[in-house]
Amino acid sequence: MSWRAHGMRAWVLQRFSAAYIAVYVLVILVYLVPNLPMNFLQWREIFAAPVMNIATLLFQIALLAHAWVGIRDIIIDYVHPVPLRLVLMTGMSLLQIILTVWVSMLMFSVVRL
Amino acid sequence: MFFMTPFLIYYFALSLQTPPGFAAAVNWINSGLMRLVMVVLLWSLIHHLLMGIRFLLVDFDIGIELSRARASAIGVTITALLVTLWMVKGLFV
Numbered sequence: 001m002s003w004r005a006h007g008m009r010a011w012v013l014q015r016f017s018a019a020y021i022a023v024y025v026l027v028i029l030v031y032l033v034p035n036l037p038m039n040f041l042q043w044r045e046i047f048a049a050p051v052m053n054i055a056t057l058l059f060q061i062a063l064l065a066h067a068w069v070g071i072r073d074i075i076i077d078y079v080h081p082v083p084l085r086l087v088l089m090t091g092m093s094l095l096q097i098i099l100t101v102w103v104s105m106l107m108f109s110v111v112r113l
Numbered sequence: 114m115f116f117m118t119p120f121l122i123y124y125f126a127l128s129l130q131t132p133p134g135f136a137a138a139v140n141w142i143n144s145g146l147m148r149l150v151m152v153v154l155l156w157s158l159i160h161h162l163l164m165g166i167r168f169l170l171v172d173f174d175i176g177i178e179l180s181r182a183r184a185s186a187i188g189v190t191i192t193a194l195l196v197t198l199w200m201v202k203g204l205f206v
Contacts, residue, residue: 011172015169018165022162025158025162029200033204037139040132040135040136043128043129043135044129044135047129063118067115067118070115071115092115095119099118099119099122102122102126103122106122106125106126106129106130109130110129110130
């Protein structure tokens with residue numbers, strides 16, 4: 001079987017994105033949450049710093065990949081009519097793209113260069 | 114969790130863009146309903162993370178026997194709940 005056909009690519013994508021998401025969340029929990037509450041400037045500076053800014057954008061991209069595979073699996077398992085499958089897959093992909101554009105614009109607007 | 118992402122991104126954007134938006138976001142998180150929503154999301158995330166690690170181990174044939182798989186499923190469910198309670202205690206109490 002080819003790399004594409006047996007779903008190994010989706011499996012690897014899901015696991016690698018999961019690892020990135022887990023590391024990002026742990027960094028937030030360990031380094032950010034204990035410093036709460038903070039004021040607007042402190043809060044904004046965290047995400048304005050280029051490293052965190054890019055890491056957050058990458059987090060959204062990892063989330064897109066991870067959720068895409070997960071929702072796709074749910075649709076494949078539970079939605080059998082092909083037209084409905086197409087509609088749901090297209091809808092969720094569009095939503096994911098819109099959310100990623102939104103986060104990209106947000107991160108671009110706060111970054112300190 | 115998937116359907117909550119648009120809401121979370123909106124909330125994140127609100128807190129980052131302007132000082133009044135940040136104040137509104139802080140005000141919001143201090144309400145009981147929002148705290149409940151956040152606690153449920155935190156619980157979902159921790160449960161998802163631990164269950165994901167469990168499935169990864171099962172993928173590598175670790176704990177694949179039915180009895181051990183059942184035990185680890187219950188173990189993960191209880192652990193996720195305890196970790197969530199511990200974190201909530203640290204955050205809000």
